[in-house]
Amino acid sequence: MHEYSLVEALVRRVEAEARKRQALAVHGLSVRVGELSGVDAELFQTAYETFREGTICEKASLTLRKVAATWSCPRCRRPILRGEVLTCPDCREPARLDEGGDALTLDGIDLEVP
Amino acid sequence: MCTTCGCGDTELVPVELHEKILAGNDRAARHNREHFVEAGVLALNLMGSPGAGKTAVLEATAKAAAPSGWRLGAVSADLATDNDARRLEKAGIPSKAITTGQACHLDAELVHRSLHDFDWKATDVFFIENVGNLVCPAIYDLGQAANVVVLSVTEGEDKPLKYPVMFKAADLVLLTKVDLVPHLDVDLAKVHDALARVMPQPRVIELSARTGQGMERWIAWLAELRQVVAPGGARPANPHTHATVPHVAVKVEPLHSHSHDGHPHAHGHDHGHSHGHDHGPGGHRHD
Numbered sequence: 001m002h003e004y005s006l007v008e009a010l011v012r013r014v015e016a017e018a019r020k021r022q023a024l025a026v027h028g029l030s031v032r033v034g035e036l037s038g039v040d041a042e043l044f045q046t047a048y049e050t051f052r053e054g055t056i057c058e059k060a061s062l063t064l065r066k067v068a069a070t071w072s073c074p075r076c077r078r079p080i081l082r083g084e085v086l087t088c089p090d091c092r093e094p095a096r097l098d099e100g101g102d103a104l105t106l107d108g109i110d111l112e113v114p
Numbered sequence: 115m116c117t118t119c120g121c122g123d124t125e126l127v128p129v130e131l132h133e134k135i136l137a138g139n140d141r142a143a144r145h146n147r148e149h150f151v152e153a154g155v156l157a158l159n160l161m162g163s164p165g166a167g168k169t170a171v172l173e174a175t176a177k178a179a180a181p182s183g184w185r186l187g188a189v190s191a192d193l194a195t196d197n198d199a200r201r202l203e204k205a206g207i208p209s210k211a212i213t214t215g216q217a218c219h220l221d222a223e224l225v226h227r228s229l230h231d232f233d234w235k236a237t238d239v240f241f242i243e244n245v246g247n248l249v250c251p252a253i254y255d256l257g258q259a260a261n262v263v264v265l266s267v268t269e270g271e272d273k274p275l276k277y278p279v280m281f282k283a284a285d286l287v288l289l290t291k292v293d294l295v296p297h298l299d300v301d302l303a304k305v306h307d308a309l310a311r312v313m314p315q316p317r318v319i320e321l322s323a324r325t326g327q328g329m330e331r332w333i334a335w336l337a338e339l340r341q342v343v344a345p346g347g348a349r350p351a352n353p354h355t356h357a358t359v360p361h362v363a364v365k366v367e368p369l370h371s372h373s374h375d376g377h378p379h380a381h382g383h384d385h386g387h388s389h390g391h392d393h394g395p396g397g398h399r400h401d
Contacts, residue, residue, distance in 0.1 A: 038253035094314035
């Protein structure tokens with residue numbers, strides 16, 4: 001249940017940004033959750049709903065964008081499918097996780113400013 | 115202010131950040147890593163499920179590493195007890211318990227705080243025994259040179275497939291309790307196969323802390339990493355010399371390569387300090 005500590009870090013970061021820009025309110029957040037980020041998107045959402053009360057994010061909706069984890073060969077770009085051995089069958093290169101598959105990022109905030 | 119007509123209405127502004135939620139932890143981890151690299155200490159993050167044999171591996175390591183003369187040390191995380199740290203002390207590894215309470219994982223800040231009252235600089239190999247858990251610890255960088263995941267043969271052949279995030283993060287998997295294989299319906303080939311489907315470059319050592327099988331390979335692996343952190347086996351006379359890491363894929367960053375990203379530096383002490391350490395072996399307080 002590390003989702004709660006992650007949500008805490010998220011809300012603290014949003015608070016800092018809102019302070020910096022002298023925002024009056026936060027209307028929305030968008031967060032990207034990779035399949036291999038180690039975070040369960042539903043749990044993260046639940047944790048956010050609980051944690052946001054009494055914070056600057058109280059009225060801010062959270063949009064989660066899930067990114068599937070896909071792998072490919074760094075040399076020939078051949079996709080390595082889920083469940084396959086993570087080595088390119090042609091080049092024998094270790095597969096590389098494609099961009100975003102393990103992401104856990106705060107992409108953007110909608111701030112209401114004076 | 116609404117700039118169109120100057121009516122005084124507020125404005126909705128989208129702010130693009132694209133920033134890792136764990137950026138704060140990553141900063142703290144970089145800082146720990148600097149400390150370890152400067153001091154020539156090989157720091158390892160030892161993870162695995164409860165009962166996988168993390169503590170037993172370390173106990174056996176104390177014995178197996180004795181001829182090398184390495185000074186070992188450990189911090190051991192546990193939700194409620196300091197049992198593991200006591201076991202390690204008994205095995206001759208100066209240890210300190212980190213009681214995490216509700217937290218299911220260690221983060222870089224917790225490790226940093228634990229370093230303040232433990233003589234980790236007097237160690238050659240420093241183990242950070244994480245909370246027994248195959249989920250949460252995987253995503254927190256602690257500043258270690260490498261992640262070691264302990265998986266016992268009693269846990270089921272498909273564990274790597276069920277916990278891909280943990281095994282993807284592993285630089286080495288210690289497949290423990292292999293002395294039990296004759297008594298179990300476990301096919302080790304299936305475990306290796308599962309690991310190859312979640313780790314692009316699986317490195318696995320089959321090991322038994324009880325019989326000592328595989329301990330030699332594990333010590334050799336540690337020695338290889340020690341060469342990277344403290345070349346020549348000696349502690350660097352000048353803490354500012356160290357090897358760069360051209361070919362071994364461990365997380366040892368060149369010294370001072372990071373900027374502090376414009377973020378306030380999290381603590382007030384200077385890097386060359388020594389804390390008045392009085393926590394030698396046995397210095398850990400037992401109630």
